Amino acid sequence: MTLRQAIMDRWTTVHRFCRLHPQLNRSTVYQVVRGSYGGDMARQEKRIWDVLNGTxxxxxxxxxxxxxxxxxxxxxxxxxxxxxxxxxxxxxxxxxxxx
Structure with a gap:
């Protein structure tokens, strides 16, 4: 399952997920989901997955x-x-x- 699918399955939109998790930067989440993040992609993906998994x-x-x-x-x-x-x-x- 991709990160985008996991977010969509639980919150129906990336926007809603971002609104409910203000500890994550909204533009960073969108860039990571699109695969266009210019920084440490693995680190940001881990942060987002941790939020999704409650860890x-x-x-x-x-x-x-x-x-x-x-x-x-x-x-x-x-x-x-x-x-x-x-x-x-x-x-x-x-x-x-x-x-």
């Missing part, structure tokens, strides 16, 4: 950071105000610990 380490780290931070916050829940900062922290932590 995306960055997303898991994001959830841990968000859960802990939100538990100590007085803002009404659920809140997405700090998600951008949490995603940056999750990306940095994942890169640091993955070598």
């Amino acid at each position: 995306d380490e960055e997303a898991l780290v994001f959830e841990v950071i968000k859960g802990d931070a939100c538990a100590h916050c007085n803002a009404p829940q659920p809140c997405t105000r700090c998600d951008h900062t949490f995603r940056i922290a999750a990306r940095a932590a994942t890169r640091f610990f993955s070598g």
Whole structure:
């Protein structure tokens, strides 16, 4: 099964998949699906497959950071105000610990 087929089977459009997974850059996903990505194609394909399979380490780290931070916050829940900062922290932590 190709990456495009896997995305289409579960989300019907690449656009919907990208909208529901903001940790992935939309233009990168489209380029990888088309086969025209100019960077490390294997690395990006792995990231997308990890998200599809629910094994995306960055997303898991994001959830841990968000859960802990939100538990100590007085803002009404659920809140997405700090998600951008949490995603940056999750990306940095994942890169640091993955070598």
